[in-house]
Amino acid sequence: MTKDMALRVVPRPMRKQVEEGLRDAIMTGRFAPGQHLPDRLLCELFGASRSVVREAVRLLEAEGLVTTYPNRGPFVSFLSPAEAEQVYEVRGVLEALAGEGFAQRASAGERAELRRVLEALAALPPRGADQAALLALKREFYEVLMRGCRNPLVARMFETIINRNAQLRATSLSDPGRLSGTVAELRRVVEAIEARDAAGAWQACRDHVRSAAEVALRILREHERAARATG
Template sequence: MQNSDIDAGLTPPPLMPKVERQRLHDTVVEHIRRFIVEGALEPGKKLNERELCETLGISRTPLREALKVLAAEGLIEIEPNRGASVSKMSEAEMREMFELMSGLEAFSGELAAERMTAAELGEIKALHYAMLACRAQNDLAGYYSRNQAIHDKINEAARNSALRQTYLSLNRRLQAMRFRSNFQTPKWDSAIHDHDEMLKALEARDGKRLSAILRQHLLDKRDAVLQVQSREDAAAVKLKA
């Protein structure tokens, strides 16, 4: 009884340190993920822990925790006694993953056109116009973040949790390549045209039309990425020769 009375009077330990630690963890993961997506850390590049710690102003413990998360997402590879490096997909893997994503996005669009609320459509419109403003300023990073938010909101509006989880998992691995697909101005402008058509289909609640646009949009991105990769591989061969 006495021990119970003592236990009942104990003050629970403060939770703030755990919250702050989790916030740091999430922030580090997001920063490194952005480095990979925007090409600051290129596919195949070996990660220098000391440099990353200095850049982010952190110790090695939160960095290594973040690297484990990114490894689970497939963005980096960690080898015993060799450290971590940015994952690099083969051409076959790129083709397969973009083909799968084209199907996921197409299905998302079909469901979203039916289930999306007026408020959600308004949010997508606002993102669309902000994305156009970034294009006018040649701000690829700003354009891409809004572009991805649009795709994400369409997927969210599908209201299918199984589809949502599969989409998020695959999209993490494709984000860097989706970013690279806009390196050429004609490809970037073509993507803008696709988004104009997506918005029209959403406003008309035309799920079949939106599905077809999204599927082709992703397949076009696949082709653009493979073209960029082919040129980079050819340039690398020349340098070695």
């Protein structure tokens, strides 16, 4: 490879930029569950053509983040409490496998990186933390965990389920007291990993997901009851 080739920057296709931008907007809660995603809005937001926007929407529909209704168009998918419970069940097993693998196979540098992200989370104010910064740190924590577990299959499956879980994570973290619980639970994960306690890391990961599920499902059920009462 020549020096010029090594320095060359390959631009991302517009469709990929729109796909990633729309996914991020849904995952961070900028587009709320049930919100309509008309072509015109997305074209203006991303500066892309209608064909590019529609292709990106189709890809996110395959991930379950978008639902398209005949004669109505695409909407941000809304997870029912029953669907959310299923997502958390799958996530719990995958996250536990990753925690176990990380404890067994991660490098010293990866362990230090996981600790660094944990302490950055712990440094956020327990109430009123910037939601985008909080969600970015959670994503970074899982990126390190999946890389260090040395199981590409688990990492690929987790990427799919965590996209579906993104709205739920934003829901659970919207609870005023949830951040402190999240930090305490992830601290248990990191401490088990640092002790190379694979079984402890597995259990700590399962406990973390169960706690997040309890909060998110409570909020979703409250919303469901409120919607029925006003429907």
